[in-house]
């Protein structure tokens with residue numbers, strides 16, 4: 001098995017298939033956003049790797065799906081215990097590999113990874129099949145594990161997002177083939193090691209490393225796969241969706257957003273401005289971020305003054321340093337993509353209110369605010385996934401709602417107001433899968449999670465994800481059936 005020491009932690013860099021570490025002759029480099037130094041050469045899977053991983057998942061499905069729910073939940077809780085026990089190592093590796101702020105990773109995201117497994121283990125244990133009598137018939141809806149599931153994850157919060165998607169698939173009784181993103185592949189190897197210690201049967205959790213268009217495409221095209229769960233970009237979802245259609249496989253997709261951040265005149269302006277500056281967190285590499293600041297015209301100037309005060313206080317730096325607020329972007333290609341949006345906005349006549357440049361000598365990008373010339377400006381309509389916000393104002397509630405609903409996305413929205421009635425009214429009118437009022441990110445994991453429009457297909461979260469990963473069966477027994 002090939003391993004590499006990263007940030008003092010020995011990390012496996014091969015595929016994990018059928019409970020064994022499997023190498024590939026071809027490798028790909030993963031580098032750190034912190035100094036762009038080479039961290040590891042990771043196995044680069046191909047069509048044969050994909051076929052082997054699906055084969056292992058098919059083989060293991062019988063045993064994993066037949067395990068009693070209590071036993072399977074026990075394994076998932078043991079994995080959660082192990083994640084908690086290894087928090088420091090997981091956070092160190094992810095910070096170096098992806099550039100996530102270490103403290104935030106340690107306190108929030110690794111803990112959330114453990115919670116993802118606990119939540120789904122508990123939901124399975126607590127689940128009761130729905131039964132009822134009707135038409136002289138006893139009816140029961142049963143959840144049957146669907147079969148091997150492919151889980152494809154993005155680079156922006158690899159550990160937390162992977163566990164969020166893996167937990168329901170595994171809890172439902174499906175074996176899984178996980179394809180991590182090539183820009184941040186390392187913590188998947190750590191997770192695979194922990195599944196062994198937790199007592200997963202070989203092949204229940206498989207990791208295939210490599211490039212999306214190569215091994216990812218081969219995985220989703222395999223007709224033995226019975227579910228595909230994807231988080232990434234709309235373009236990749238279109239490609240994967242075609243493979244899912246060919247094989248008639250249910251497919252969920254979470255595809256990012258262009259969240260409206262609505263500030264009404266009756267809002268606590270300082271709280272709203274503070275939270276608006278917080279949308280730069282993780283350098284804006286967050287699908288849920290409220291990147292379009294939509295502010296009531298009469299408070300626009302006061303809001304902007306306060307926003308600048310909060311944004312000025314943000315410290316750009318090394319994500320390992322606890323005083324850092326803004327980490328580097330994940331990759332030079334991504335930095336160039338973010339800057340491309342800003343350059344085109346500048347050329348098109350949008351006003352760069354603050355920032356607007358890459359930082360020399362690092363992969364940081366200045367926290368940027370743009371006042372677009374029009375609502376059709378590219379920076380308003382397309383997801384940038386960097387520390388770039390737009391500022392627009394509205395005259396009244398109707399215009400606020402119209403602006404909020406004017407992009408092809410619909411993942412999240414935030415409403416800042418002191419009026420409960422307005423919150424309910426506007427909350428009902430905005431097109432988004434998740435709407436926060438006077439807060440952000442806090443969420444019950446049993447609630448549905450997903451977007452409208454090109455933000456995605458289907459819902460994750462709670463029973464929604466468990467239903468997705470199951471074949472629902474209705475059993476009907478005639479009341480007078482006798483033996």
Ligand code: ADP
Nearest residue numbers: 153154180181211212213216217232233236239
């Ligand atoms: P992003 O823009 O966030 O990088 P992508 O959609 O390109 O989003 O990538 C998200 C995940 O999808 C990654 O793990 C990537 O390797 C994978 N991927 C990319 N292309 C394909 C494909 N054709 N088939 C399957 N997976 C893919």
